[in-house]
Amino acid sequence: MTTQTTAPKKTGAPAPGDASGLIGIPAGLGRALATGGGVLTVVSTFLAWTWTAEFPGDLTVYGYPGGLQVLVLIAGALTALFGLASYGVKGLGWLAPAGADAALKFAALAAFATTWYTIIAISTKLGGVVNLEPGGYIAAAVTLVAFLGALALPFERPEPDPFDPDDTGWDQFKHTSSQNWQTVRAAFASKEPPPLRALPSYVEILVIVATLAVALLVFTYGIGTEYDELFIGFLIVAGFGFTALHRSGLIVHVTEITARHQNITVCGGFIAAACFPFTQSDDQYATLGVYILIFATVALGLNIVVGLAGLLDLGYVAFLGVGAYAASMVSGSPSSPFDLHLPFWAAVLVGAAASLVFGVLIGAPTLRLRGDYLAIVTLGFGEIFRITANNLDGTSGPDVTNGSNGISSIPDLKILGFDLGVSHDMGGFTLGRFANYFLLMLIITAVVVLVFRRSGDSRIGRAWVAIREDETAALAMGINGFRVKLIAFAVGASLAGLAGTVQAHVTYTVTPEQYLFAGTTPPNSAFLLAAVVLGGMGTIAGPLIGAALLFLIPNKLQFLDDYQLLAFGLALVLLMRFRPEGLIANRRRKLEFHEEDEAPAVLSKTGA
CATH class of the missing domain: 1.10.3470 (ABC transporter involved in vitamin B12 uptake, BtuC)
Known part of the structure; x- marks a missing residue:
């Protein structure tokens, strides 16, 4: 009887000719389509999407995004950045420390969903697609191309090697008792990104300040949405955008930094919250x-x-x-x-x-x-x-x-x-x-x-x-x-x-x-x-x-009237299905809910 030990391996990006995504086109071509589609999405937001200002946000202006176009601009920029990061562009490694492929999919989905929701809303409110300007058609086409290209990327995001199999310490773990080995395997096969290299303290404090500033900006924008269509678009971009940042590993790394400076983070959070009333022109x-x-x-x-x-x-x-x-x-x-x-x-x-x-x-x-x-x-x-x-x-x-x-x-x-x-x-x-x-x-x-x-x-x-x-x-x-x-x-x-x-x-x-x-x-x-x-x-x-x-x-969902609780309940069901430990969860609860996902089998026995 022999025992073969297989260490967790990085999936990595496939070769340019591989087609390991959800659709049958080469992953290299899909990555190019997603990245290019993200860039063109940003460009399309500077074009007019409709000829009349009756749709909220006034999407008739060339060279100046407004209303839902701003949200599409943000989603398109994220798509382009993650696409460039997937190519290993220097200076963008911090954006996707755990790999950019999975993040690119959600960023492309955010741009696609927000754009097509806007096109449908314009057609419904104004009475048909005839009310669209060329910019609207271009935005719909390029976000669809970007999303299809993202679907061609590898389904699993890269995972770090927890151990070097040639290390002598590996043999010690092989002979650990079965129960302890299951615990070790669960911890080391986790899909979390590798530990963040310690940065200088002043840099980490600047990261915390930037994070709190972004959080204040997002909250202020969300609470200040002036019409229903804009708030729904905000939810789409915020939801998929946060998921993309989480899949890239950036959220986890920022969390590690805030954990090392808890007092500064808490004080900074209250200072950021205290700035909120000063961002409002009225009550x-x-x-x-x-x-x-x-x-x-x-x-x-x-x-x-x-x-x-x-x-x-x-x-x-x-x-x-x-x-x-x-x-x-x-x-x-x-x-x-x-x-x-x-x-x-x-x-x-x-x-x-x-x-x-x-x-x-x-x-x-x-x-x-x-x-x-x-x-x-x-x-x-x-x-x-x-x-x-x-x-x-x-x-x-x-x-x-x-x-x-x-x-x-x-x-x-x-x-x-x-x-x-x-x-x-x-x-x-x-x-x-x-x-x-x-x-x-x-x-x-x-x-x-x-x-x-x-x-x-x-x-x-x-x-x-x-x-x-x-x-x-x-x-x-x-x-x-x-x-x-x-x-x-x-x-x-x-x-x-x-x-x-x-x-x-x-x-x-x-x-x-x-x-x-x-x-x-x-x-x-x-x-x-x-x-x-x-x-x-x-x-x-x-x-x-x-x-x-x-x-x-x-x-903000009061316009749904009798369907408000239905939509809200459906959102809670989906969230509890895909993140039952909650939005901010400690390590213990996360392992309780995702133990099977984080502990794939890595041992196999073969008869001699």
Whole structure:
């Protein structure tokens, strides 16, 4: 009996005559078509696509891209750059450290899908393809050629050699026990790009700054899309473009750099977010920004309960409501049963403390349950809170919450004489009401992030993770499971109440209908849980990004009316199918979901 060991090999680019792609043309020809098509796509965006300005974006101007043409220009530029990188052009190696073929396919798909969507939208809105100018026909043709050329490229992207088979260390791994060998094989056969060569610190910091600047630009552009067609095109380019950058290995390498400079990345992220209100000329989109921050902060608090401690809470939005009601009752509202008008800091403490008390009261009798049983109990608590707040109207019960009318006319906050309800000039910029609340909410988000980081890295945080991974084993190791879970429940509830205090003043009115389990718009318990899972459980950036997407996309898809939730649900299904670990996932969860894909068989035995 002999054992043959085959090390993972790079697939590499095929010879020019090979036809190993999805269509039967040589890969070399396909690469040339994709690269040339990307260049011509960029050129086509400087031509007129239609003769009338009735289509949004005014695509009638020669020499100046507008509207959806800008998005096609970006996708075409990515296609051309990845095409040149696949040829090994000097200076572009950083763009595709893991190989450019797979990235080229998605970049070409982004250009093709956005262009053809624009052509179809023009034809539908204006009444036929007769409304197209030559630039539209050229763009449709060259993006189709580029996409077909990209399909001829190798299906598998290049993978790095994890070991040199001639190295003496390889023999040691061959004789490892079967179980350990499976683990080693899974890790070393991973499709991740090779480790990034360490750059000088100042270069890595510049990379972080550039990344944050691009993120701010993308977010500002997405939130500021003025019409429906432009937002759909933005989603197409952003989705396929991000996938292309991920397949190229660039996203992974940037992630490695940010991981080495976590403090700088976190501080830079908040500085970039603080710049957002200064990019807006009015409060129209700052309104969305402050609601996104409220939603994201609550999702991050839920991430402690679900992501770190592994407790499925389906009624978490009730803690947001408790904090909002508590703060509104002591902030001088004429609808409040209490004649109190506490300063902001006191209202914040009241809201957070009320949510913490409710978290302990609900968690103490229920956290001895596990799994589905705990989820049902928390779901019931969320509904009990909403129904109780609706019945405390002086008729069905004591007059505390004013029933379905809620607590209204909540005054704007005044902090150290600074009235957040009026506009202020700062450095030549005018900050409106929602911009003021955006900056305040950003400070609260920073506090929540600090609590999450400190608690996650602490002894109690490691106990949460142990409970999440295997509660029985954790109990056997001496961890007090009930106490640890109760602390997670209380901390998560207090953070939600903290965000609720600001929400009460932003919305002016607090009503029971704002705190449903499920609905068409967030925040509600279903959307909060989806934000945590979609973004990536147990991470900081994951829930923040997930919440931003889950709030922004439904808000922009309102033109779909009854089909809004259908389209949104389909998008979630596709995302969970192809990236179940979430948009921002730690290594542990990624291996859990992709262990089979990352561990192809590399050992074979043949009889002697």
